[in-house]
Amino acid sequence: MRILAMGIASAATFVAVPCAFAAQDTTGEVRTFDARSHLLVLDNGxxxxxxPAFRDPGLKVGQWVRLSWAVENGVVVAKRVILMSP
Structure with missing residues (x-):
């Protein structure tokens, strides 16, 4: 019985781990954008x-965007940036 319980606990751990790395979406206003340093700051701070392969779709301060992002090695990385209409 103990072996069965350990197997179920191990399987549950492996199922839950990928969910922790799933991308999340955020919508906000561009506060700053630096193309050289590849850094985008939204109004949420x-x-x-x-x-590095990011192609600027025409980001400007004050523009609204939707980001898909994930945390990688403690850094918040934008996976996709979509410009939104006002």
């Missing part, structure tokens, strides 16, 4: 790192 969170700085999102952009991947």
């Amino acid at each position: 969170v700085a999102y790192a952009l991947p």
